[in-house]
Amino acid sequence: MKKVFKWIGIVLGGLVGLVVVAALVLTVLGSLKVDGRYPTDVSGIAIPTGAEAIARGKHLVEAVSLCGDCHGPNLGGNVLLNDPKLAVLAAPNLTNGQGGVGAAYTDADFVRSIRQGVRPDGSPLFIMPSNYYAHYSDEDLGAIIAYIRSVEPVDNLIPKRQTGILGRILIGAGMFPTNMPEMLKASGAGPSQVASGETKEYGEYISYVAACRDCHGPNFAGNIPSSQAPYGPNLTPSGELARWTEADFLTAFHTGQTPTGRTLSDDMPWKKYGQMTDMELKALWAYLSSLQPLPTNPTR
Ligand code: HEC
Ligand code: HEC
Structure with missing residues (x-):
């Protein structure tokens, strides 16, 4: 009888050990993605200044890409997830106000974030749908940036992104939609050259x-x-x-x-x-x- 218990103990111990090792491996894999740096090559695009282009940018932001659903209707930022074990994730304040990226971002920084899903320091943006926005034409993307630069500044400090252990495990297992730079590379999406029309x-x-x-x-x-x-x-x-x-x-x-x-x-x-x-x-x-x-x- 004792022997049976001993064997059950060994098997259970082995299983727990395996789970721990698997969790560790996934944490490492997840951390490589989360803390990785992604080289980008942004080409500058012309940012228009006229009222018509700004109106076009507003239209794309509000009626087509629905940026405000995540970044808040005034683009002042919005906390999407606040669970330190999993992740703390906010869609940043895009305006020139306090806590906003607008004042510090160059035009190229905006292009990189929107098209390539990568911050100026090379870190990947989570959830931000750059896999779709990579299709934006230079002209439309220019209009969007012109519009963002024209909005009322909003003072809103948003929390820095944190990825908890559970978040890293899920990312390591590929079960959390995060890694835009990789997804983007795989999709091969690039700027559109298509003329507008009912086509x-x-x-x-x-x-x-x-x-x-x-x-x-x-x-x-x-x-x-x-x-x-x-x-x-x-x-x-x-x-x-x-x-x-x-x-x-x-x-x-x-x-x-x-x-x-x-x-x-x-x-x-x-x-x-x-x-x-x-x-x-x-x-x-x-x-x-x-x-x-x-x-x-x-x-x-
Ligand atoms: C956030 C999720 C979401 C997005 C993004 C979305 N849809 Fe939908 N769509 C739905 C859902 C959910 C339904 C079903 C709604 C219902 O039946 O009440 C639906 C229904 C529809 C229908 C009606 C289809 C039917 O069989 O009744 C059309 C047409 C449609 N969507 C087109 C689009 C187009 C075009 C886009 C992009 C411009 C789009 N949707 C983007 C979630 C979405
Ligand atoms: C589905 C939600 C979602 C939508 C829609 C969305 N974003 Fe984002 N965006 C995010 C999140 C989340 C982040 C921050 C990701 C992170 O911190 O890892 C982000 C980051 C950004 C950044 C980088 C900010 C920084 O801190 O460096 C810019 C710029 C940006 N988004 C612009 C836009 C624009 C413009 C649109 C519409 C064309 C848009 N986003 C639509 C979720 C979204």
């Missing part, structure tokens, strides 16, 4: 910078299980949209009403996206209609 090409551009794929899946066939974002349905022509017209699509964005009389939930940010121009919405429709009909992605 599927321009619609594809908007679909990237508006981050539709976050909820509707990378191939638009419905969100995928590993995504942290709400479940958005299949938008390829094998889904519900096959029975919609372009006018139905615009109505859904303007009123939240679908052709079957359903009101879209607020998980779909239609109220904000509904401020897109008809040209942008028609381009999105042209793009979604041009997709291969795909079977809906498995949900879990």
